[in-house]
Amino acid sequence: MKKTITILIAAAVALSLSSCGKIEDKPVSGNGILSFAGLDVKVDETLVTKASAASGNSMIYVKNTSGTTVFESTYAGVKENGGKISLPAGNYVLEARSSDMEVPAAIFEQPIYGTQKDFSITAGETTTLGSLVCTLLQVKATVSYDDAFLETVTGPGKATVKVDPSAPLDFPLEYSGGTPSYTKQAGYFAVAKGGNATMNIVFSGSISGKSQKMVANLTNVEARQWRQIRFVKKTDEQGNATFAVEINSFIDDEEISVPLTVEQEAPIGTDPDAPVGDGGITMTFAEGCPYTDLGNIVVPAGETGMDLRVLISVPNGVKKFVVQMASTSESFISAVALAGGTTLDLINPKEEQDIVFQIVPFPHGSSLAGQTNLLFDLSSAQGPINAFPGKHTFTMEMTDMKGCRASIPVTLVVESH
Numbered sequence: 210m211k212k213t214i215t216i217l218i219a220a221a222v223a224l225s226l227s228s229c230g231k232i233e234d235k236p237v238s239g240n241g242i243l244s245f246a247g248l249d250v251k252v253d254e255t256l257v258t259k260a261s262a263a264s265g266n267s268m269i270y271v272k273n274t275s276g277t278t279v280f281e282s283t284y285a286g287v288k289e290n291g292g293k294i295s296l297p298a299g300n301y302v303l304e305a306r307s308s309d310m311e312v313p314a315a316i317f318e319q320p321i322y323g324t325q326k327d328f329s330i331t332a333g334e335t336t337t338l339g340s341l342v343c344t345l346l347q348v349k350a351t352v353s354y355d356d357a358f359l360e361t362v363t364g365p366g367k368a369t370v371k372v373d374p375s376a377p378l379d380f381p382l383e384y385s386g387g388t389p390s391y392t393k394q395a396g397y398f399a400v401a402k403g404g405n406a407t408m409n410i411v412f413s414g415s416i417s418g419k420s421q422k423m424v425a426n427l428t429n430v431e432a433r434q435w436r437q438i439r440f441v442k443k444t445d446e447q448g449n450a451t452f453a454v455e456i457n458s459f460i461d462d463e464e465i466s467v468p469l470t471v472e473q474e475a476p477i478g479t480d481p482d483a484p485v486g487d488g489g490i491t492m493t494f495a496e497g498c499p500y501t502d503l504g505n506i507v508v509p510a511g512e513t514g515m516d517l518r519v520l521i522s523v524p525n526g527v528k529k530f531v532v533q534m535a536s537t538s539e540s541f542i543s544a545v546a547l548a549g550g551t552t553l554d555l556i557n558p559k560e561e562q563d564i565v566f567q568i569v570p571f572p573h574g575s576s577l578a579g580q581t582n583l584l585f586d587l588s589s590a591q592g593p594i595n596a597f598p599g600k601h602t603f604t605m606e607m608t609d610m611k612g613c614r615a616s617i618p619v620t621l622v623v624e625s626h
Contacts, residue, residue: 239332240295243271270304271296298332305343312346312399314376320397321346347397348372349435350408352380354391357442362389366414368438372398372406372430382414398430406430410438488613489524492605495584507622512592519619521583525609530555530577533606534565538599538623544568568593569603569621579610590621598625 269287271280271294279301280294306323313319322343330336352368365384371377378396382389400406408427413420427436492503495518500506509515532553536542545551549562555573558566566573569590572583594601601621608614 240297240330242335243294243296243301243328243330266309268304268306268309270306272302272304274300274302293335296330298330300327300329302327303338303341305341306346307343313397314373315371315378315396315398317378317394317396320349320395345433346399348400348406348408348430348432350378350396350398350438351393351435352391352438353393353440354382354389355439355441358440359389361416361442362414363418364415366412366416368440369409369411369413370396370398370438371409372400374409384415400430400432402432408436412440486613487615488609488611489522490607490609490613490615490617491522492617492619493520493522494518495520504618504620505622506620507624508591508594510595510624512595515588515591517587517590519585519587521585521605521607523581523583523607523609525611525613526579526581527556527577527583527607528610528612529606529608531606532571533604534601535604536597536599536601538597538601541597541599541601544597568597594621594623598623 267284269280269282269284270278272278279296282292286292302325304323304325306321308319308321310321312321312323323346324341324343326338326341328336328338350370352370362382362384366382368380368382369377370380376398378398380392380394380396382391384390398408405428408430410425410427412423415421423440430436494500494503498516498518500517503519506517532555534542534545534551534553542551545562545565548564549559553562553565553571555571556575556577558573565571570587572585577583601623602618603621604616604618606614606616
């Protein structure tokens with residue numbers, strides 16, 4: 210169903226001037242007529258946002274070019290006696306609105322529909338405006354939660370939604386007798402005409418016995434949209450329980466893609482189905498290597514002679530292998546940042562990160578997936594890494610096929626020579 214408020218303003222009035230059989234010129238100044246004869250308001254029940262049917266209290270305003278209201282009446286009023294008004298010649302704007310209130314910055318359960326149209330009055334003539342279509346002047350927002358999320362709730366909370374920073378609406382999440390409940394009312398927010406606004410969403414509440422908060426910003430918010438905000442519980446590949454925001458938007462029943470930027474994401478408790486332990490994942494030096502401490506591997510000067518071989522055991526098979534890079538050397542961090550960033554996905558690396566593999570030759574590619582034993586021979590890193598004095602830490606984050614994970618840091622120390 211679509212709901213469209215249609216205001217049909219139609220009139221047929223003919224005015225002719227004659228005197229003593231002689232046709233006089235039309236006056237160029239004076240008053241003309243704006244006719245409201247035949248005014249009708251119809252409601253089509255198919256609009257997504259479903260406002261109340263237009264009533265006799267809907268408002269009609271006429272404003273001059275300076276914005277001063279020169280005429281106002283209810284819908285019922287302008288219909289009386291086929292209403293018409295006399296206006297000085299000039300330019301005007303007619304506004305139709307479903308309420309006598311200006312659009313508030315934020316309000317619950319009060320959608321306001323309206324439209325406006327420019328018109329001109331010519332002295333001695335009658336002007337009619339044809340058909341006008343009123344549409345929602347606000348963006349609508351509703352908040353809900355999935356059952357899995359509600360099962361983690363251990364106290365009261367709220368979702369705060371705002372478009373104007375000074376006018377937030379709180380959607381409370383109540384908690385009584387161990388049972389959460391939430392309001393299903395809709396909020397309506399003013400949006401500047403012609404501009405894409407940002408909707409800020411903040412959830413705060415007691416989740417799994419802890420105070421949690423999540424912030425999301427929604428861009429490209431416009432009037433006539435319905436933003437359906439839904440908080441859901443999810444489990445990541447490592448078995449950690451997190452929550453996320455799902456948002457649907459509709460204009461005339463057509464779903465549109467909504468960009469969502471999560472600024473902060475907090476865990477919402479322990480997932481009872483999450484795997485326990487590291488799955489026996491280990492990392493050791495290969496036999497014959499002179500090193501004994503993964504956290505203090507001193508790189509010899511020069512380009513050859515280093516023996517650095519590392520054995521990695523993943524009994525359940527590798528599912529994900531990510532290397533997080535950190536360094537005391539600004540030049541090293543700048544180099545890897547320009548080459549795709551400090552996060553290196555060994556199974557699915559970015560093409561631009563090839564330069565990193567030229568410095569530290571980690572095995573990479575889809576062939577790593579499923580392997581249970583890996584040999585990382587990093588001996589040839591000696592020459593390239595010596596160009597960056599400092600401590601370079603590579604944290605190996607491994608996840609196996611059962612979801613068990615281990616995080617093991619490896620630090621290469623390059624002394625200034």
